[in-house]
Amino acid sequence: MSSVVIVGAGPAGIRAACTLVEHGLRPIVIDEARLAGGQGYRRPPPALSLDIKRLMGSEYGKYEALHRDFDALHDKIDYRPRTLVWAIDGNMLYLISDGRPSTQTFDKLILATGAMDKVAPLPGATLPGVFTLGGAQIALKDQGCLIGRHVAFVGSSPLLTLAAKQYRQMGAEIALIADTTPLKNKIRELPTLAKSPRTLMRGIAYQAQALASGTPILSGVTSIAIEGATRVEGVRVTTASGRERTIACDAVALGYGLKPETQLADLAGARFAYDALFNLWLPVTDADGRAADNLYLAGDGAAIGGADAAEASGALAACAVLTDLQIAVPISTMQGLRRTVSRLRAFQRGLAGAFAWPRHMIRQLPDDLTLCRCEDVSVGDVRTAMRREFAPVEINRVKAITRCGMGRCQGRVCGPALQEIVAEAAHCSGTAAGRLRGQAPIKPIALAAGSEP
Numbered sequence: 001m002s003s004v005v006i007v008g009a010g011p012a013g014i015r016a017a018c019t020l021v022e023h024g025l026r027p028i029v030i031d032e033a034r035l036a037g038g039q040g041y042r043r044p045p046p047a048l049s050l051d052i053k054r055l056m057g058s059e060y061g062k063y064e065a066l067h068r069d070f071d072a073l074h075d076k077i078d079y080r081p082r083t084l085v086w087a088i089d090g091n092m093l094y095l096i097s098d099g100r101p102s103t104q105t106f107d108k109l110i111l112a113t114g115a116m117d118k119v120a121p122l123p124g125a126t127l128p129g130v131f132t133l134g135g136a137q138i139a140l141k142d143q144g145c146l147i148g149r150h151v152a153f154v155g156s157s158p159l160l161t162l163a164a165k166q167y168r169q170m171g172a173e174i175a176l177i178a179d180t181t182p183l184k185n186k187i188r189e190l191p192t193l194a195k196s197p198r199t200l201m202r203g204i205a206y207q208a209q210a211l212a213s214g215t216p217i218l219s220g221v222t223s224i225a226i227e228g229a230t231r232v233e234g235v236r237v238t239t240a241s242g243r244e245r246t247i248a249c250d251a252v253a254l255g256y257g258l259k260p261e262t263q264l265a266d267l268a269g270a271r272f273a274y275d276a277l278f279n280l281w282l283p284v285t286d287a288d289g290r291a292a293d294n295l296y297l298a299g300d301g302a303a304i305g306g307a308d309a310a311e312a313s314g315a316l317a318a319c320a321v322l323t324d325l326q327i328a329v330p331i332s333t334m335q336g337l338r339r340t341v342s343r344l345r346a347f348q349r350g351l352a353g354a355f356a357w358p359r360h361m362i363r364q365l366p367d368d369l370t371l372c373r374c375e376d377v378s379v380g381d382v383r384t385a386m387r388r389e390f391a392p393v394e395i396n397r398v399k400a401i402t403r404c405g406m407g408r409c410q411g412r413v414c415g416p417a418l419q420e421i422v423a424e425a426a427h428c429s430g431t432a433a434g435r436l437r438g439q440a441p442i443k444p445i446a447l448a449a450g451s452e453p
């Protein structure tokens with residue numbers, strides 16, 4: 001029997017597994033997390049008495065259904081939690097589990113690796129008390145911790161108001177929600193967003209709840225700086241009308257939306273194209289998730305779409321695997337899934353316009369700001385390297401010369417901002433600036449564990 005491996009046990013990976021099991025296969029499901037569920041539907045450790053029903057609010061029904069369905073798979077799949085896939089070479093996966101290395105071959109590979117925060121440096125962003133927006137949610141859902149008592153949510157993302165709501169429910173005071181995208185962008189995207197009315201109404205409700213609770217919400221702020229002597233003490237913003245305001249807080253959650261985790265797709269041979277709306281290089285797939293021979297991508301790791309799109313695209317990628325293995329799948333099932341995925345991903349494209357990556361703000365960052373924290377490279381170091389004779393003009397050369405993106409995060413954190421700084425210094429488009437290539441190990445592993453792939 002063909003060996004089908006799924007990497008990722010979030011909504012996409014779980015629905016892919018359910019679909020394969022329904023058709024008589026026994027997939028291997030690998031996930032580096034302790035418990036299945038992925039990011040949005042993260043399951044808290046049993047010892048943590050967290051009121052997950054209260055935290056998930058109206059999403060609790062979907063959360064519960066996903067976990068119930070995954071639990072029902074337990075003897076029908078080969079589930080390997082706490083296992084990181086750190087490299088792929090041909091049809092071989094390189095794994096590390098509790099410090100022990102191993103390998104796994106596959107005939108068909110579904111990558112459902114999800115997304116991570118898209119961030120850019122800000123003055124003061126290295127102060128203790130500054131977290132990514134997703135990091136703030138993980139602290140809450142995985143550890144039952146608030147990042148502070150009086151928290152500012154800044155950046156540009158629909159998750160700003162969602163995370164603020166979760167924090168408020170768990171006892172935090174929300175000092176500020178500051179969004180760099182002007183209100184007019186949101187109004188412009190309304191016709192696209194209205195095609196998924198329930199999701200749109202949920203977003204509006206979060207916004208209304210924040211306003212009703214007295215939280216200051218600022219749209220279209222043109223600069224953000226985090227202030228404090230030894231840790232976060234406040235946030236200084238320039239409002240859309242040009243006024244400076246400083247708001248006291250003891251922690252900051254920062255995020256400009258999400259970016260797909262694509263390093264494994266890169267190592268597995270996916271092709272990439274620059275997407276000028278997301279300002280990211282994204283993997284190219286067909287409508288069902290096929291990215292290369294025997295390689296299928298699903299969920300936010302293929303294209304940001306949210307949890308519902310992740311579930312549908314996971315099931316669809318599994319249908320593509322089944323079809324390619326000559327196992328019949330009703331055409332109506334696949335057509336229905338394609339429609340759902342396409343509608344929900346179109347909605348996310350609307351959100352990307354309504355909560356835009358602040359390109360111009362990032363291109364004008366001051367020289368003394370740290371861009372790559374792993375290797376301590378400043379924005380100015382990159383600009384200086386690019387001004388030299390025989391200067392690099394392509395992002396991988398810039399990385400080799402400055403070491404920006406060469407540290408522990410492998411450019412997963414600093415990559416999007418580096419892309420903008422390189423494009424601005426070279427006076428070229430994001431496409432012409434090039435794409436940071438994925439390298440193994442995609443995440444830090446112990447030297448002793450990593451035999452050469």
Ligand SMILES: Cc1cc2nc3c(=O)[nH]c(=O)nc-3n(C[C@H](O)[C@H](O)[C@H](O)COP(=O)(O)OP(=O)(O)OC[C@H]3O[C@@H](n4cnc5c(N)ncnc54)[C@H](O)[C@@H]3O)c2cc1C
Binds near residue numbers: 264
């Ligand atoms: C931090 C964070 C918090 C979020 N919170 C919310 C929220 O509260 N509400 C909401 O609607 N949306 C939230 N989202 C959006 C969320 O990503 C999607 O809605 C949804 O979870 C996407 O599902 P997925 O299956 O594609 O990916 P995910 O749910 O992200 O699952 C991917 C899984 O792949 C695993 N994985 C990744 N790489 C590897 C590897 N190399 N080896 C082994 N395993 C790997 C991860 O451990 C993870 O379990 C959040 C996103 C992030 C990044």
